[in-house]
Amino acid sequence: MAGAIIQALLEAEELDPHQIMASDPSGEQRAFVESQYGVQTTADNSKAVQKADIVILSVKPQVLNDVLSELKGSISPACLVFSIVAGQAISSIISRLDHHAVIRSMPNTPAQVGKGMTVWTASEDVTEDQREQARIILNAMGEELYVDQEDTIDMATAVSGTGPTYIFLVIEALVDAAVHLGFSRRDARKIVLQTVLGSVTFAQRSDQHLAQLRNMVTSPGGTSAEAIYQLEKGGLRTILSKAVWAAYQKSCILGKEIEEPLNAPIELENE
Numbered sequence: 001m002a003g004a005i006i007q008a009l010l011e012a013e014e015l016d017p018h019q020i021m022a023s024d025p026s027g028e029q030r031a032f033v034e035s036q037y038g039v040q041t042t043a044d045n046s047k048a049v050q051k052a053d054i055v056i057l058s059v060k061p062q063v064l065n066d067v068l069s070e071l072k073g074s075i076s077p078a079c080l081v082f083s084i085v086a087g088q089a090i091s092s093i094i095s096r097l098d099h100h101a102v103i104r105s106m107p108n109t110p111a112q113v114g115k116g117m118t119v120w121t122a123s124e125d126v127t128e129d130q131r132e133q134a135r136i137i138l139n140a141m142g143e144e145l146y147v148d149q150e151d152t153i154d155m156a157t158a159v160s161g162t163g164p165t166y167i168f169l170v171i172e173a174l175v176d177a178a179v180h181l182g183f184s185r186r187d188a189r190k191i192v193l194q195t196v197l198g199s200v201t202f203a204q205r206s207d208q209h210l211a212q213l214r215n216m217v218t219s220p221g222g223t224s225a226e227a228i229y230q231l232e233k234g235g236l237r238t239i240l241s242k243a244v245w246a247a248y249q250k251s252c253i254l255g256k257e258i259e260e261p262l263n264a265p266i267e268l269e270n271e
Contacts, residue, residue, distance in 0.1 A: 001084055002058035004112035005141065006037050011114065034257040045072040054133060055147035056091075057083040061254045064088060068096040075099050080130045082137070086157050087254030090123050090150060098136035100125035103134050106153050107141055116142035117163075119156035121149070154255070158248035166243060171196060 002022065009015045013249050017038035023045045024030050028042040042048050049071055060065050077079065079104045083093055090104050099151050105120035118138045122131060131146075138144035147153070171192055178188035203213055218224040 001109065001111075002056070003033065004054060004116070005035070005058065005084075005107070005110055005137070006039060008111050008116070008141040009137065010037060010092050010115055010205070011084070014136055014140050021048045021052070045070040047074050052076070052079055053083055053169070054080045054137075057081065057085055061085055061087055070104065072099075079135060080126065082134065086161065087154065087251045089255055090121070093228065094123065101130060102126070104132075104150060104153055105134075105138070106156045108161050109164050111141035114140065114142055117145045117160040118142070119147055119153060119160060120144060121136075121147050121153060122230075154248055154251040156246045157251040158246075162247040163245075166240065167196070178236065251252060 006020060006022065009020070018040065020037070020039040022030070022033050022037075022039055022041045023043065024033065024041065025043055025063065027043070033039060034041050035168075039113045042072075045067060052075070055075060057064070057067065059077060074203070075097065078097070079099070079101065081099055081100065082258045083090075083091065085103050086106070088104070090102050093102050094100055094102075103120055103126060104122075104124045105118050105162065106116040107116050111118070112206060116271060118141060120134065122134070126134075134146060152186065174192045174195075175185065178191060181186050185192065199244055203210065206213060214228075
């Protein structure tokens, strides 16, 4: 996700490569990021944030406590901390960093091509100028939606943050089905991707309810009607609903697991 953000900012010409410092413990990953984006890299988290105006936390939830411990005391009071870590509450970041200007967000991977969706919120200490800085970053990645209630971020994690996973699985299944019918995999991929893209674009440009759009292509006794019957019979809506609910619960659980060290130390294994 960090790479997607870097690429989006560079392609939108919001920042030059020399203005970005990326930190990663892996020498191989640092070499890749340097060659791919032309940015500066380091293995020292404290060094990475020393002169920063904005610090973006893009790490696995399981290693966040270690990272925050390294950063505590190194971030300028005027700096904006921008977290995209799943399940991590703003209050927990503030407590561990002793830093109060914190934004929590949940982007998704289409941000890499400027078509992402990010839901975000901010602590009371984030200034209007800093909120505008956040919007510039998020608009470079695609669309953004500010919410007042932080609990909404966990819901967004389940819907938009995890959403590309659902979509890619459906696309993969449709491609496999087309191949089963007799199309080459290359042709099947082209047909399915354009169908999905066209359907989404059509829905975005229409003010009609999604059910109305579906009815437009569902003739009585036709092929769409037969296909929908089988999808409903197979419980497609129920399965998708269960998947989203499971992702939401996991996001909430991740937050609780991360907060546990405040009361009882546990050993965390870096991934």
